[in-house]
Amino acid sequence: MEDSVKIALPESEIPRAWYNVAADLPEPLPPVLHPGTGQPIGPQDLAPLFPMALIAQEVSTERDVEIPDEVRDIYRQWRPTPLYRARRLEQALDTPARIYYKYEGLSPAGSHKPNTAVAQAWYNKQEGVSRITTETGAGQWGSALSMAGAFLGIEIEVFMVRVSFDQKPYRRAMMEGFGARCVASPSSETNAGRAILAEHPDSTGSLGIAISEAVERAAGRDDTKYALGSVLNHVLLHQTVAGLEAKTQLEIAGDYPDVIVGCTGGGSNFAGIAFPFLGEKLRDGRNLRCVAVEPAACPTLTRGKYAYDFGDTSHLTPLVKMHTLGSTFVPPGFHAGGLRYHGMAPLISHLAQLDLLEARNYQQLECFAAGLQFARCEGIVPAPEANHAVKGAIDEALRCKEEGTSQTILFNLCGHGHFDMQAYIDYLGGKLVDQEYDESELAMALSGLPSVAAG
Numbered sequence: 001m002e003d004s005v006k007i008a009l010p011e012s013e014i015p016r017a018w019y020n021v022a023a024d025l026p027e028p029l030p031p032v033l034h035p036g037t038g039q040p041i042g043p044q045d046l047a048p049l050f051p052m053a054l055i056a057q058e059v060s061t062e063r064d065v066e067i068p069d070e071v072r073d074i075y076r077q078w079r080p081t082p083l084y085r086a087r088r089l090e091q092a093l094d095t096p097a098r099i100y101y102k103y104e105g106l107s108p109a110g111s112h113k114p115n116t117a118v119a120q121a122w123y124n125k126q127e128g129v130s131r132i133t134t135e136t137g138a139g140q141w142g143s144a145l146s147m148a149g150a151f152l153g154i155e156i157e158v159f160m161v162r163v164s165f166d167q168k169p170y171r172r173a174m175m176e177g178f179g180a181r182c183v184a185s186p187s188s189e190t191n192a193g194r195a196i197l198a199e200h201p202d203s204t205g206s207l208g209i210a211i212s213e214a215v216e217r218a219a220g221r222d223d224t225k226y227a228l229g230s231v232l233n234h235v236l237l238h239q240t241v242a243g244l245e246a247k248t249q250l251e252i253a254g255d256y257p258d259v260i261v262g263c264t265g266g267g268s269n270f271a272g273i274a275f276p277f278l279g280e281k282l283r284d285g286r287n288l289r290c291v292a293v294e295p296a297a298c299p300t301l302t303r304g305k306y307a308y309d310f311g312d313t314s315h316l317t318p319l320v321k322m323h324t325l326g327s328t329f330v331p332p333g334f335h336a337g338g339l340r341y342h343g344m345a346p347l348i349s350h351l352a353q354l355d356l357l358e359a360r361n362y363q364q365l366e367c368f369a370a371g372l373q374f375a376r377c378e379g380i381v382p383a384p385e386a387n388h389a390v391k392g393a394i395d396e397a398l399r400c401k402e403e404g405t406s407q408t409i410l411f412n413l414c415g416h417g418h419f420d421m422q423a424y425i426d427y428l429g430g431k432l433v434d435q436e437y438d439e440s441e442l443a444m445a446l447s448g449l450p451s452v453a454a455g
Contacts, residue, residue, distance in 0.1 A: 005087055007249040009080035014072055019240040021275045021347060022233065023063035024282040029233075029350050030321040033308060038452050041318050048219050049226040051127040054120065057234035063279075065237060067119075074118045074151060078107045079241065083249035088377040090397070097400035098255065099393055101413045102246045102273060103380065109174075111383065111415030112269055113144030113229055116238035120227045121148035131155040131224040133217040135185065135210030137265070137340050138164050138385065139171025140415055141229030146180035156180035159187065159213040161340065162205035170419045185210040192216050192314040206330045207266075207341040212314035219316070230266025231311065231322075231345045239272025242412060247276055250410070257288065258407040259396050263388035263414065264292040264301065264359070267345030273412035278356060290357040292348065293392040295367075297435045298331040300324065300344045301352055301359035303442070308452045309343060319450060322349040326445025331437055339385050342445070360392065363434040367391045368427045371417070383415040384423055 022029065031040035043055045050058075057065060067075075086099040104112035124132055132154055136142030142158040149156035158180055165172060165184040175182045185205045186193040192212035196203050203209070211228070218226035228235060250256055260277055262270030270292050280286045294301055304323035311317040313327055323344040325331075331340045344352075351357050364384070371387035373394070374380070382390055393411040400407050417424065426432045 005085050007083040007085075007252055009245060009248060011076050011080070013245065013248055014075055014079050015067065015241050015244040016072070017064035017066050018237045019244060019276045019279060020060055020063055020065055020237055021279055022061045024279050025350070026282065026354065029346055033319040033452060035310065035315065035319050035450070045318065049215065051123050051129060051225060053123045053126065054234050057237055058232060067241070068122060071119050071122050075241070078114075080245045081106050081242065083246055084378070085253070086378055089374060092373070092377050093394065093397050093401065095397040095401040096404065096406040097397040098406070098408045099397055100250065100255070100257070100408070100410045101393070102242055102410070103413045104242060105380065105383075105413060105416035107144070109140065109144040109147050110418060111140040111144065112239060112242060112272060112412070113141045114147060115241050115272065116229065116235045116268065117141070117144035117148040117227075118151070119238045121145065121152045121154055124225050124227070125152045125154060129154065129223065129225045131157070131221065132227050133157045133159070133214040133224060134227045134229065135159045135161070135207055135214045136164070136229065137161050137207050138383070139168050139175070139419065140383070142180070142182065143171055143174045143178070145227055145229070146175040146178035149180060150178045157214075157217065158182045159185040159210040161185055161207060161210050162203065167422065168419060174419070185213050187213060189213070190216045192316070195314070204330070206313065208311070208313035208327050208329075211312035212316055215312060215316045216314070230268040230341070231343065233347055235268050236271035236275065236345055236347055239268045240275050242272040243274060243276035246273060246410065255408050257410040259289045259291060259409045261291045261293060261389050261392040261396060261409065261411040263339065263385050264294045264344070264348065265339030265385065266341045266343070267348040269385070269412055269414040271345065271348060273410065274357070278351070281356070291392050291396070292352075292357050292359045293388040294359065294361045295339045295388065296361040296363045297437050298325070298340050298342075299361045300342065301349075302361045304344065305446055305449070306349060306353060307449050309449055311343060319452060320346045322346045323352065324449070325442055326448055328448060329442060329445035339388065362388055362391050365427070365432060365434050368424070368432065370394050380413065381417040381424065382413055383417045384420055386414050389413065
């Protein structure tokens with residue numbers, strides 16, 4: 001396989017079980033707490049929002065969680081996704097490193113998000129749910145869940161962060177094309193949205209605000225549940241289908257990663273590519289570095305506090321221990337909308353505390369430059385979110401060049417940028433700028449962490 005650029009798998013190689021990293025953790029996750037009592041929550045506390053099967057996955061410590069046949073049948077439309085050796089990029093960088101990327105942009109929605117959207121919609125369907133509410137940042141998640149709702153006959157309502165709603169009209173059109181309803185958040189349709197608009201009429205929105213609106217809608221109707229596109233354990237679990245396939249593909253290539261790079265907003269993309277390999281490190285002591293790359297304008301892992309916090313702005317969700325910038329933090333409207341979340345997945349935050357991953361952040365201009373360098377070598381224009389992983393992989397390859405070491409680098413190209421071309425138009429026209437968050441706003445948001453944060 002030394003000369004191969006693309007490593008494909010037959011449909012028979014779609015994994016039959018997701019991998020649950022919780023089974024191999026040296027220390028268990030801190031419990032999820034009830035915001036009123038401060039005590040660990042039980043399944044019934046989450047039942048108004050999620051079907052019981054997903055609640056069971058959320059707390060599971062079983063290593064292998066079977067993928068239902070019906071979900072695998074839908075996966076077959078785009079899975080297994082290819083693994084590519086980025087030979088032209090290697091040559092352009094003049095690096096001794098071997099660079100591989102798993103390309104998740106071949107899904108109908110153009111990103112990795114359908115891996116969990118289809119699963120979540122299917123489990124909701126099994127429990128008789130007819131309507132799902134959700135939030136979306138850049139629109140990849142909203143598009144994916146809208147598609148899954150169309151496949152499975154479930155009504156979908158999406159609260160889209162307003163800055164992305166305005167920046168990305170084609171994502172909105174895609175959701176509506178699948179039959180979903182897309183609402184700019186904050187909106188006047190919920191108590192949470194109206195409260196934000198009353199204080200900040202020109203609010204650009206945040207994922208925390210959009211989550212509040214979607215959760216409020218779901219809690220108010222018996223026929224409705226809520227779905228989240230990242231952060232939660234069961235979401236990260238579903239994404240491991242990508243990393244499991246990549247393991248098989250690298251075995252065919254006769255290779256194994258020394259470094260895994262993933263862009264990291266809420267954590268599902270990073271988890272999907274890294275967790276199956278991290279599991280081997282935890283079980284067998286494999287020598288492996290994992291690098292989580294986030295935006296400098298929303299630096300959750302690199303600047304956030306590891307503490308209990310709400311997942312939403314209006315404090316309707318349970319308390320989870322995670323790296324957080326504070327639930328009221330509103331990041332600037334940089335173009336990687338999927339990375340604009342105030343909190344990091346509890347599992348990834350826990351792994352960071354155990355020194356099992358490294359975190360770094362980049363500004364958007366250097367990420368767009370890296371994305372275009374990749375595109376001109378490999379022929380794929382990445383989504384703005386994926387550009388962060390591209391930048392991280394390039395920096396690792398340049399490190400290998402400087403050190404004269406031949407290492408294997410794997411990253412997840414989590415989606416294409418075909419719906420984000422306005423961002424590239426702005427970048428090429430010199431209209432994009434690096435955006436800094438407000439230090440005083442961050443300090444204020446962190447000062448408002450719930451009192452249990454010290455626990």
